[in-house]
Each structure stands twice: as C-alpha cells, then as structure tokens.
Amino acid sequence: xxxxxxxxxxxxxxxxxxxxxxxxxxxxxxxxxxxxxxxxxxxxxxxxxxxxxxxxxxxxxxxxxxxxxxxxxxxxxxxxxxxxxxxxxxxxxxxxxxxxxxxxxxxxxxxxxxxxxxxxxxxxxxxxxxxxxxxxxxxxxxxxxxxxxxxxxxxxxxxxxxxxxxxxxxxxxxxxxxxxxxxxxxxxxxxxxxxxxxxxxxxxxxxxxxxxxxx
Amino acid sequence: xxxxxxxxxxxxxxxxxxxxxxxxxxxxxxxxxxxxxxxxxxxxxxxxxxxxxxxxxxxxxxxxxxxxxxxxxxxxxxxxxxxxxxxxxxxxxxxxxxxxxxxxxxxxxxxxxxxxxxxxxxxxxxxxxxxxxxxxxxxxxxxxxxxxxxxxxxxxxxxxxxxxxxxxxxxxxxxxxxxxxxxxxxxxxxxxxxxxxxxxxxxxxxxxxxxxxxx
Numbered sequence: 001x002x003x004x005x006x007x008x009x010x011x012x013x014x015x016x017x018x019x020x021x022x023x024x025x026x027x028x029x030x031x032x033x034x035x036x037x038x039x040x041x042x043x044x045x046x047x048x049x050x051x052x053x054x055x056x057x058x059x060x061x062x063x064x065x066x067x068x069x070x071x072x073x074x075x076x077x078x079x080x081x082x083x084x085x086x087x088x089x090x091x092x093x094x095x096x097x098x099x100x101x102x103x104x105x106x107x108x109x110x111x112x113x114x115x116x117x118x119x120x121x122x123x124x125x126x127x128x129x130x131x132x133x134x135x136x137x138x139x140x141x142x143x144x145x146x147x148x149x150x151x152x153x154x155x156x157x158x159x160x161x162x163x164x165x166x167x168x169x170x171x172x173x174x175x176x177x178x179x180x181x182x183x184x185x186x187x188x189x190x191x192x193x194x195x196x197x198x199x200x201x202x203x204x205x206x207x208x209x210x211x212x213x214x215x
Numbered sequence: 216x217x218x219x220x221x222x223x224x225x226x227x228x229x230x231x232x233x234x235x236x237x238x239x240x241x242x243x244x245x246x247x248x249x250x251x252x253x254x255x256x257x258x259x260x261x262x263x264x265x266x267x268x269x270x271x272x273x274x275x276x277x278x279x280x281x282x283x284x285x286x287x288x289x290x291x292x293x294x295x296x297x298x299x300x301x302x303x304x305x306x307x308x309x310x311x312x313x314x315x316x317x318x319x320x321x322x323x324x325x326x327x328x329x330x331x332x333x334x335x336x337x338x339x340x341x342x343x344x345x346x347x348x349x350x351x352x353x354x355x356x357x358x359x360x361x362x363x364x365x366x367x368x369x370x371x372x373x374x375x376x377x378x379x380x381x382x383x384x385x386x387x388x389x390x391x392x393x394x395x396x397x398x399x400x401x402x403x404x405x406x407x408x409x410x411x412x413x414x415x416x417x418x419x420x421x422x423x424x425x426x427x428x429x430x
Contacts, residue, residue: 037253038336038365039357066337068363089367091306091337119364121253122281122306122335141356141379142254148283149334150253152304164356170385 016095020130027107030213033131038119040139041163043071048196057111064093064118092123125153133158140164147181166195231310235345242322245428248346253334255354256378258286263411272326279308279333307338340368348373355379362396374405381410
C-alpha cells in the first residue's frame with residue numbers, strides 16, 4: 001500500500017496567496033510583507049518610509065496585531081489608508097486573513113502596500129500573504145546572534161533591515177558579527193543598516209524598495 | 216444529538232506538566248519558566264542571576280531554542296548543569312518536550328531550575344511546562360506599549376522583569392506608561408525594572424525569586 005505524504009503543508013495557504021497576488025498585480029500594486037520580533041521597530045520604520053515615499057507613491061498599510069489598534073492609529077495620523085487585522089491570539093497573519101483584507105483597501109488608488117505582520121520571528125516566516133517581497137527587521141538591541149537562533153526567517157526573506165543602529169554605541173553589538181551570521185545561511189540577501197531616528201541608511205533602503213517595486 | 220465541545224485544548228499538555236511538577240517537587244526543585252521576545256535579554260539575565268545566586272543555591276538551566284547551542288554554551292561556561300532543547304522550527308516549548316528533559320538533569324542535586332523558553336511573546340504563553348512560576352522579560356528597546364499588543368503573555372505571568380533599563384536615557388520609553396499598560400490587564404503582577412549591565416534592580420528581583428522558591 002502506498003502511503004501518501006503531504007510535503008507542502010502550506011499549499012492551501014499559498015494557493016490563496018497566489019490569487020491575492022494576481023489581484024494586486026491587476027491593480028498595479030506592489031506589496032511588501034514586513035516581519036520582525038515584537039518591538040523591533042516595524043511601525044517606526046513604516047512611518048519613516050511613508051514620510052520619505054509619500055510624494056512619489058500612493059501608499060497604504062495593513063496592520064496585523066494580536067490585539068489593539070495602537071499601530072494603525074499612528075499610521076492613520078499620516079492620512080493614508082490603513083486597515084487593522086486583529087488575530088485575537090493568533091501568532092501570525094495568513095493568506096486567508098489577507099484575502100479578506102485586500103478588497104477592503106482602495107487598491108486602484110495605491111502603488112505600494114505595506115503589511116506589518118504580527119511581532120514574531122518564527123511563525124510569520126511560514127505564511128505567504130500574496131506579497132511581492134518579504135523583509136525582516138532585526139533591531140540592534142536584540143543582539144547580533146539572532147540569525148543562528150531563528151534561521152528560517154533569515155533564509156526566506158528578500159532583504160534584511162537592521163534597525164536602531166543609533167544605539168550601537170551603547171551596546172555590545174557588532175554589525176560584522178551579524179552579517180557573518182546571516183551569510184552562513186543566506187549568502188546573497190541584501191542587508192540595510194538603518195536608523196529611523198537619525199534617518200541614516202534610509203535612502204539606500206528606500207532605493208532598493210523603489211527598484212524592486214518597478215520590476 | 217449532543218455535540219461535545221473541547222474547551223481546555225491544552226489539557227493533555229497540562230496533565231503532563233502536572234506530572235513533571237510532582238517530579239520536581241519530590242526532588243525539592245523550584246522551577247522558573249522564563250519567556251520573552253527574541254533578544255529581550257533572557258540569557259543575559261540568567262547569567263546575572265547565576266552569578267548572584269550560585270553561592271546560596273544549586274542551579275541548573277534548560278535552554279529552549281529553535282536552533283543552535285549559542286545560549287547553552289554561555290551557560291555551560293559558568294560550570295552549572297545545562298541541557299539544550301532544539302525545537303527544530305517549533306515556536307515554543309511544551310510539556311512533552313520538558314517531560315523528557317527533566318530526567319536528564321541531576322534533579323537530586325538542584326535547588327533552582329531555570330527554563331529559557333523560545334524567543335516568542337505569543338505562543339509560549341499557552342504552554343505550561345511543569346514550572347512553579349512563569350515570568351516574562353520585557354526589554355526597554357521593545358517599547359512601553361507591548362502589553363496592549365500581547366495581552367495574553369502579560370496576563371498569565373507571575374512576575375514581569377523590565378530589562379535593559381540602562382538604555383532608557385537613549386530612548387523614547389516611559390516606565391510609567393509601561394506600568395499603566397500592564398495594570399490595565401493585570402492589576403497585581405509585580406514588575407521589576409532591572410539592568411543586568413549595571414546590576415541595578417537585580418537585588419529586588421532575586422529577593423522575590425528567593426521568597427517564591429521558599430514557599
């Protein structure tokens with residue numbers, strides 16, 4: 001008797017994500033899935049990106065959180081379309097949740113759509129949402145050894161933003177050590193050190209994003 | 216027809232945890248489950264606790280990580296018993312994993328056993344491991360709004376350690392705001408601001424732990 005082994009356990013999720021991506025493509029929307037630990041600076045980076053990109057692109061944000069609207073209220077103050085998804089305990093966003101969220105956004109009036117995923121360095125990495133690119137924000141205070149301990153996240157992403165670089169002088173942190181840890185599992189992923197406070201590194205990071213969105 | 220609804224979905228886990236707790240009790244071991252986001256300073260706090268408590272108590276550590284032995288190598292350098300559990304992608308420790316780990320530790324020769332859980336502010340909160348008390352470490356760089364966004368974690372724990380308080384001068388962080396956010400969901404949990412670097416607050420935190428372990 002042949003025993004069937006289900007290898008792609010995320011196929012149902014990925015099929016829904018593919019349909020969502022087609023919907024975004026038909027509206028000319030480029031979508032970025034932003035993942036990170038709790039408190040790595042996802043919302044702060046998004047706010048800095050919004051201020052830098054808003055003259056050139058029509059922007060929108062979908063906010064994922066276990067609970068609260070703390071982050072979406074900050075985004076709404078910038079006057080751009082924002083939608084909050086509360087997972088009610090769930091530890092990541094999935095394609096099903098997003099397939100219900102995209103039609104609630106004014107897609108025809110958007111160029112770039114940012115998804116702020118739930119703060120989680122493990123579970124979020126397994127779920128495609130219909131995005132075009134995925135990034136992880138790794139904050140300086142988390143330490144330079146995180147790629148060794150959460151290898152899947154640092155393997156699946158298209159770019160890594162190192163946030164809060166203005167805190168390096170006050171910490172035992174080495175960007176060289178961090179880069180070495182990343183390169184051991186992901187030889188080619190681009191790494192962008194950024195401080196949303198001093199704006200250092202923001203131009204290089206936004207340039208990459210702009211180029212990717214134009215492809 | 217009556218439809219049976221399973222309400223305590225963690226009952227199987229909790230039953231195993233209860234048996235492990237009885238094993239620890241029979242050996243006179245007090246066990247602390249340490250939870251936090253990635254990079255909140257779990258290992259650094261444990262190392263500071265070990266140095267402070269090792270003259271008075273016989274200590275042991277069980278390290279939980281998705282991958283690597285980075286943390287357990289640091290603990291082993293202190294010359295105390297340490298066991299590494301690698302979840303291989305799993306986003307939290309569970310009672311089953313721990314029931315296999317406790318007998319591998321020299322329980323008859325321990326007073327305090329620390330479990331460093333996987334870095335995750337969501338999934339870890341749902342799983343008892345056989346521990347006597349559970350804490351979360353909330354680091355200053357994560358921001359003072361985390362209790363609003365991860366309410367379950369801040370509800371289930373017996374104590375909260377605020378780590379990296381030496382970074383407060385360089386950040387937009389208010390300990391009063393953080394305390395207010397905690398109190399909205401957990402009116403009585405003790406909060407211990409601590410810097411493992413300057414040792415400030417370590418005495419009050421270790422006093423609490425010592426008292427709890429003596430009950």
